[in-house]
Amino acid sequence: MVNIGQINRLEVVKQVDFGVYLDAEDLGTILLPKRYVPANCALGTWLDVFVYFDSEDCLIATTLTPTVSVGECAYLKVKQVNNVGAFMDWGLLKDLLVPFAEQHKPFEEGRSYVVTAYRDTYTDRILASSKLNRHLSETAHHFQANEPVDLIVFGRSDMGYKAVINHRHIGLIFRDAAFKPLSYGQALQGYIKGLRPDGKIDLSLQLPAGLARPELTRQILDYMQAHGGVSLLSDKSPPELIYETFNVSKANYKKALGALLKQQKIVMEPGQIRLR
Numbered sequence: 001m002v003n004i005g006q007i008n009r010l011e012v013v014k015q016v017d018f019g020v021y022l023d024a025e026d027l028g029t030i031l032l033p034k035r036y037v038p039a040n041c042a043l044g045t046w047l048d049v050f051v052y053f054d055s056e057d058c059l060i061a062t063t064l065t066p067t068v069s070v071g072e073c074a075y076l077k078v079k080q081v082n083n084v085g086a087f088m089d090w091g092l093l094k095d096l097l098v099p100f101a102e103q104h105k106p107f108e109e110g111r112s113y114v115v116t117a118y119r120d121t122y123t124d125r126i127l128a129s130s131k132l133n134r135h136l137s138e139t140a141h142h143f144q145a146n147e148p149v150d151l152i153v154f155g156r157s158d159m160g161y162k163a164v165i166n167h168r169h170i171g172l173i174f175r176d177a178a179f180k181p182l183s184y185g186q187a188l189q190g191y192i193k194g195l196r197p198d199g200k201i202d203l204s205l206q207l208p209a210g211l212a213r214p215e216l217t218r219q220i221l222d223y224m225q226a227h228g229g230v231s232l233l234s235d236k237s238p239p240e241l242i243y244e245t246f247n248v249s250k251a252n253y254k255k256a257l258g259a260l261l262k263q264q265k266i267v268m269e270p271g272q273i274r275l276r
Contacts, residue, residue, distance in 0.1 A: 001025065001026075002024045002025055002026075002027050002030075002051060003051070003070070004027075004051050004052065004053075004059070004070070004119065004124075004126070005050075005051070005052055005069055005070030005071075005117060005119060005126045006050070006051070006069045006070055006071070007048055007049070007050050007065070007069065008024075008048070008049060008050075008051055009046055009047070009048050009049075010022035010023055010024060010030070010046065010047060010049055010051075010061070011023045011044065011045070011046050011047075012032075012041060012042065012043055012044065012045045012046075012047065013029060013043065014029065014043075015042075015043065017034075018031075018033065018034050019031050019032050019033045019034040019036070019037055020032050020037055020041060022047065022049065022061055024051070024059070027059060030051060030059050030060060030061045031060055031061065032047065032049060032060075032061040032062070032063070033060070033062075036049075036061070036062050036063040036064065037063075038063065047061075047063065048063070049061040049062060049063055050062050050063075050064065050065060050066055050069070050092075052066075052092065052094070052126055053094070053125060053126060054093075054094060055093075055094050057125070062092065064091060064092060065091070066090045066091045066092050066096075067089075067090045067091045068090055068096070068115070068116075068117045068128070069117060070117050070118060070119055070126060071116075071117070071118070071167060071168075072116070072117060072167045073114060073115065073116045073117075073132070073136075073152055073154075073164045073167050074090070074114070074115065074117075074152075075112055075113070075114050075152065075185035075187070076088040076089060076090055076096065076112060076113065076115055076128070077089050077110070077111070077112045078098075078107050078108065078109050078110060078111055078112070078113070079095055079109070080095070080109060081107055081108070081109050084097065084099070085097050085098050085099040085100050085102075085103070085107075086098045086100075086103065086107035086109075088113075088115065088128060090117075096115075096117065096126070096127070096128050097125075097127055097128065098113075098115060098127065098128045098129060098130065099127060099129075102127065102128070102129035102130065102131055102134075103129075103130055103131070104130045104131050104132075105130075107130075112185060113130050113185075114130060114132070114152055114153075114154040114164065114184070114185055115128040115129060115130045116128065116129055116132055116135045116136060116164075116167070118135055132154060132164065132170060133170065136164065136168060136169055136170050137168065137169050137170070138169070138170045138200055138201075139169075139198065139199030139200055139201070140165075140169050140195065140199060140201055141195065141199055143165075143192045143195060143201060144192065145192055145193065145194050145195075146191055146192065146207055146208070146211060147191065147192040148189060148190075148191055149165050149166050149189070149190055149191065149192060149203070150165070150166055150167075150187070150189060150190075151163040151164065151165060151171075151173075151187065151188055151189065151190040151203065152164040152185065152186070152187050153173075153182045153183065153184060153185065153186045153187075153188075154184065154185070155184070157172075159172060159174060159175065160172055160173050160174040160175045160176075160177070160178060161173040161175075161178055161182050163190070163203060165201060165203070169201060170201070171192075171200075171201035171202065171203040172200070172201070172202055172203060173190065173203045173204070173205065174202065177193065177202075177203070177204045177205060178205060179205065179206075179239065179243075179249035179250070179251070180205075180239060180240065180243050180249075188205070189247070190203050190204060190205050191203065191204045191205070191206065191207055192204075205247075205249075206247070206248050206249060206252060213252070213255060213256050213259055216246060216248060216252065216253070216256040217256045217259055217260055219246055220246070220256060220257070220260065220266075221260070221265065221275070223245070223246075224266070224273070224274070224275050225275070229274055229275040230272055230273070230274045230275075231272060231273050231274075232271065232272050233245060233246075233253075233273075234257075234268065234271055234272055234273055235253075235254045235257055235268070236271070237250075257273065264276060
């Protein structure tokens with residue numbers, strides 16, 4: 001089955017002067033224009049292509065990989081706004097349309113927004129929406145506590161930061177769990193903190209200290225060995241530098257240093273630590 005708006009592996013079945021045609025099963029054949037045909041392409045070659053609609057609403061293929069596929073979310077920039085809606089740059093010749101009805105607030109040209117790409121049930125076109133609550137679920141029951149997930153920050157509330165989880169769900173990072181400022185559109189790894197009785201999803205930027213510490217102490221030792229047995233990231237270093245290097249809060253970092261001190265594997269010195 002060929003999935004429109006996604007990457008598909010299709011076979012070359014016909015060669016013409018302006019490109020090649022690919023077998024799209026029940027959709028017939030789809031043109032891959034000459035500019036995208038790789039060298040040494042022949043009949044029977046299988047190619048990974050993105051299938052979408054061109055400016056004339058005909059199915060077409062490309063070997064370019066767009067920034068977002070159907071069923072995914074991304075932080076995209078608006079190239080143009082007209083009487084139809086906002087057109088966003090997703091890396092293809094035809095821009096991605098966000099209709100006015102799918103904008104959580106009026107989009108402005110040159111600004112970027114978090115959107116999800118989807119197939120419209122009425123027109124069958126590939127569109128995008130920043131009204132994420134319409135397309136993503138705010139509840140789940142299959143996640144496990146401490147499970148790693150991919151996040152995209154898309155909003156703030158009095159309680160904390162709203163984030164897209166694995167392109168499919170919406171969760172909340174409470175303010176006390178966000179030990180560093182987060183920005184709109186920021187992509188980062190996080191963890192499932194827990195599921196509420198109503199199925200809503202709470203998130204964390206790091207594992208609980210007890211679970212994270214063994215891995216963190218190993219990372220600290222590996223980092224020091226790679227830097228001549230010395231690290232300038234001490235217990236007095238700015239939280240931002242610690243997070244940038246080890247993806248943990250300063251509090252968890254200090255606890256890991258304490259564990260290494262207790263194991264007599266490091267020595268603390270003014271402004272640095274070194275291996276014993």
